[in-house]
Amino acid sequence: MHFLYALLFGAHFMGFFEGQFQFLMLINGKSTLYGLQQSTAGVHHSEEFFLLNYEAMEKDLKVFVYPGGNPKTCYHSIDKKLKSNYASEHYFFMNLRNGSFLTENPDEAHLFFIPLSCQPMEDQDALPRYKEMVIQNYVRALTIKYPYWNRTLGADHFFVSCHGIGNRATAAFPFLLKNAIRLVCSPSYDSNYIPHKDVSLPQILELSFPPEGDGMWNDSTMESLPIQLSPVETHPSRTKLCFWAGSPNSEVRKNLRVHYKGLEEFEIHFVENVKRALVLDTFQKEIHRSKFCICPRGKTQVGGVCLAESMAFGCVPVIMSDYYDLPFNDILDWNAFSVILKEHDVPIMGEILKGIPEDMFEKMRQNVLKVSKYFKWHFRPVKYDEFHMVMYELWKRRHIIRY
Structure with a gap:
């Protein structure tokens, strides 16, 4: 042994x-x-600094959106269910359109948004290479037609980088990756993600079937899953140590199977090629009765929407990944509401979690509930929600020098 x-x-x-x-x-x-x-403080690194600058952001930040995007190809419709783990991209586009940060005057803009994923496709079923060329032609036309890009070589521009087609298309423009701010769904250091310049865009929960007649669906998908449970299940007795369900598609996940599969205290389920929404539908009760939710690195990311699951269900996340930027890491003190381990810590994870005193766990769980508002998307932006937190991250990255 x-x-x-x-x-x-x-x-x-x-x-x-x-x-x-x-x-x-x-x-x-x-x-x-x-x-x-x-953490010996609260859930923020500096709450006073955050609140002061957040108010300045809400009051002053202006964003110019380049024309040419087709809203039907990128804005999420309230009449349709979410079909992708990358629905955060759609929510961001929609919230930006419906929010108060837009300006039609580029001279007063702090930042310029390139709507890469909003390009109309004559053939929606076309090959990925064709879609990449459409995006590349769009970006190339912007740099020729408008003067704003060339003033900074894109340093005051930003775009969303979640879907594979957009990622491959932008690879043709080195300055787009090097200079512009990217909102990234999978911010691993071993990808093209650049820490301290790019922004982690947290993924959201998705439902396989929206609840019929549930008005909350129109307000926040993050709240839809817990609302479907009974009051007893909403505040459950957490009898299991930790939960995880997903595909063993990485070394750290395979090690979870080796060390913890079948153990009584661990709700560990290995499923192959199953959509995350179906996993959530199947294991809601298991998540609610677990103290910790494991968020292990997958092929390229930390468990997809695992962090959002933890926040929504009041489960303390156990993050197992090397070289990964946690969302809003420069604002929130993740040590106050999560357990952060390295990938090689899988064999000792169980003893580490068992060794955390009950009062410490309860404090962390309460902090999870406190920060959950920062990880919610709404159809119409709400103060301190995920959209505003992303905009705050952009605000901090704006350039002070005006051109």
Whole structure:
């Protein structure tokens, strides 16, 4: 046996030292001090700074949207259900259109939005290469027709980069990737994502079937799933240690299967090639009775909408990924409401979670509920919702020098 897991001074030996929850474990016969960072403040790095600058953003930020996009190809219709894990892209386009940040005067704009995914396609069933060429021709025309791009080589421009077609199309424009701000659904460091310039665009929950006659569907998909449950299920007794369901399509997920499949305290389900909405429909109750929700790295990202699931269900996320920018990481202190581990920590994850005292878990769970408002999309923007948080991230990245 390669690993021997035991807490040396009892199952819940722990201590606080400079903001760390620490305990000793035997690994390969050697005692090792293992620590989890614990926030000693609130859920923000600096709440006062955030609130002050957020108000300035709401008051002053102006965005010019380049013409030429077809709303029917990118704006989500309230008459249709969400069909993709990347529905955040559609919500962002729709909220930007319906929000107060737009200006028709480019001279007063802080930022310029390129609606890449809104390009009309004569043939919606055309090959991906054709769609890439449509997007490339659109961007090329903007750089020729309008002077704003060439003033900064795109440094005050931004676009959404979630779908594979858009990603491949923009690869033809090095300055678009190098200079412009990208809103990215899968912000892994081993992709084209550039930390501190680009913005993580959190994905949202999707439903396979919208609830009939449920008015909340028109207000927030994030609230639709919990609302379908009974009051007892909304505030459940969390009898399981942790939950995860998905495809074992990465090394860290395969290791979860090796170490935790079939164990009583773990709700671990491995499903192949199943849409995430069906997974949610199947395992709602399991998520609600679990203390922690595991968010492991997949092929290219951290569990798709796993973070949104955790927020919606009041489940403390356990993030298992190397080189990944968490959404709003420069605003929110993720140590206050999540457990952040490395991919190689899979074998000791169970003991780490068991060693977290109940009062500490409850504090983290309450913090999850506090920050959940930042991870909600609405059909009409609401103060402090995910759309406004993304706009705040853009506001911080605007250029002070005016051209």
